[in-house]
Amino acid sequence: MAIARHGAGPTAGLQALGSQVHPVFMLPPLAASAFGAVLAGTTRLGATDVTLAPLALVAHLVAVFFGLYTAHLKDGYVDFHIRSEDDDHPLTARGCRLALAGATVGFAFALAGVVAVAGPVAGLLTLPGWVIGYLHAPQFDTNPVTATAGYPTGVALALLGGFYVQAGTLSPAVLAFAAVFVVALSGVKVVDDTKDVLYDRSIGKRTVAVALGPRRGREIAFGLMGLGMFLVVAFAIDGLFPTGSVLATVPFVVVAALATRGDPELATMLLIRGAYLFLAVLVAAVWFRPLAGVPLPDIGVLGPYTYLATEALFGTGAFALLWRAGAWRAAARTVVVLYPLAYLWDWYTLEVGVFAIPLRTGVELLGIPLEEHLFMLVVPAFVVGVHESLRHDTDG
Incomplete structure (x- = not known):
């Protein structure tokens, strides 16, 4: 056969x-x-x-x-x-x-x-x-x-x-x-x-x-x-x-x-x-081994504006995601709810010396650096932007 x-x-x-x-x-x-x-x-x-x-x-x-x-x-x-x-x-x-x-x-x-x-x-x-x-x-x-x-x-x-x-x-x-x-x-x-x-x-x-x-x-x-x-x-x-x-x-x-x-x-x-x-x-x-020995880019050359520069970068990303998903209201509600808790957590950990932020402007507001206030806006907005973008893609 x-x-x-x-x-x-x-x-x-x-x-x-x-x-x-x-x-x-x-x-x-x-x-x-x-x-x-x-x-x-x-x-x-x-x-x-x-x-x-x-x-x-x-x-x-x-x-x-x-x-x-x-x-x-x-x-x-x-x-x-x-x-x-x-x-x-x-x-x-x-x-x-x-x-x-x-x-x-x-x-x-x-x-x-x-x-x-x-x-x-x-x-x-x-x-x-x-x-x-x-x-x-x-x-x-x-x-x-x-x-x-x-x-x-x-x-x-x-x-x-x-x-x-x-x-x-x-x-x-x-x-x-x-x-x-x-x-x-x-x-x-x-x-x-x-x-x-x-x-x-x-x-x-x-x-x-x-x-x-x-x-x-x-x-x-x-x-x-x-x-x-x-x-x-x-x-x-x-x-x-x-x-x-x-x-x-x-x-x-x-x-x-x-x-x-x-x-x-x-x-x-x-x-x-x-x-x-x-x-x-x-x-x-x-x-x-193409990148062996190549150091990471040092943005510390921005001195006291280094932290602000990183927040501007990620804030731009959060803005783009929220715009794409049309999730402004969701982000605003999330920030409003989380901000007081985040503020207390941030103030306490800074007060007791859990961490330090050397590359900042030195401007403080309500007992914590200005950059930390912005951080508490950018991170929740970024998270909501990612979540809503994923949900939008899935439903679509």
């Missing part, structure tokens, strides 16, 4: 097998494995730097590839031959089973190579990639958590494995990068799953969009992506990531902002490409 549904002979069979190599989804995990190697090569471990081991890198990349290939084969087999979800599939049911067996054997040999060159722990970090791929359908895609986090977790495991086969250990930095990938890519996956909510519901797939609805799903998705970008900045400030890592958030945030206005299909397309850019800039930041 032929393995290809369209055509006969070895050529048709090879074409059918090759059709299950999906570069769009294979590239991020393979790139994550290579990024792990780069990160290991630029991470200080004790007294010496790690030297890249090409054989270990190749073995791990091959294992990651066969894990992904298994996932694509199994997903196509289930969606077409079992669920009748897809309109067509190039492989027969027998062809899918044979290809799955072959991919599993390929993975096993690659896994043995990983263990041989990097040890059993490296194998334990690599094996779950195949397990996730094989169980994605029809097991994992019937639960919102595993349906969403399966692929991002596979990318994170590829990163950890790529690092470990080079370094022989895991560092806090690589664990933090893996966490960022899981969080941010889970957001992208939720958006992707909003494309097929009705059909997924009809066949028992339990994605986040099915469980909570498309609108709520998109809110969670962009929240996860925002959290991922925040973690990059926070880890860079903490020194865990290279300072240049913050540059990787710029293209992703721009693309995500554009995606908020697109339908699920367009948004997914944009976000996938944004994820490529994000990973590419991260690799460059780790490899070249």
Whole structure:
């Protein structure tokens, strides 16, 4: 019996097998494995730097590839031959089973190579990639958590494995990068799953969009992506990531902002490409360390007007948000209610010496600096502006 549904002979069979190599989804995990190697090569471990081991890198990349290939084969087999979800599939049911067996054997040999060159722990970090791929359908895609986090977790495991086969250990930095990938890519996956909510519901797939609805799903998705970008900045400030890592958030945030206005299909397309850019800039930041040693801009040169300058900046942002959302009355009510409490809190903490404000004009009003009065206006207005803008976007 032929393995290809369209055509006969070895050529048709090879074409059918090759059709299950999906570069769009294979590239991020393979790139994550290579990024792990780069990160290991630029991470200080004790007294010496790690030297890249090409054989270990190749073995791990091959294992990651066969894990992904298994996932694509199994997903196509289930969606077409079992669920009748897809309109067509190039492989027969027998062809899918044979290809799955072959991919599993390929993975096993690659896994043995990983263990041989990097040890059993490296194998334990690599094996779950195949397990996730094989169980994605029809097991994992019937639960919102595993349906969403399966692929991002596979990318994170590829990163950890790529690092470990080079370094022989895991560092806090690589664990933090893996966490960022899981969080941010889970957001992208939720958006992707909003494309097929009705059909997924009809066949028992339990994605986040099915469980909570498309609108709520998109809110969670962009929240996860925002959290991922925040973690990059926070880890860079903490020194865990290279300072240049913050540059990787710029293209992703721009693309995500554009995606908020697109339908699920367009948004997914944009976000996938944004994820490529994000990973590419991260690799460059780790490899070249572009902002290493570059000090932060010192606005202290404004002297006594420094605090006022920051309030003017954020006040302008608050003004823009309130104007956009038409939330002037809401902001005014909030400020009126909070101001007396904030005033007492501020006066007391200044009085007992909890904090000091050296870069200020020295002008005081009602026992506290002028700048603190403005602060108590700007912050609530900014919060209301953000809240009302988000609510406006959601309702719209």
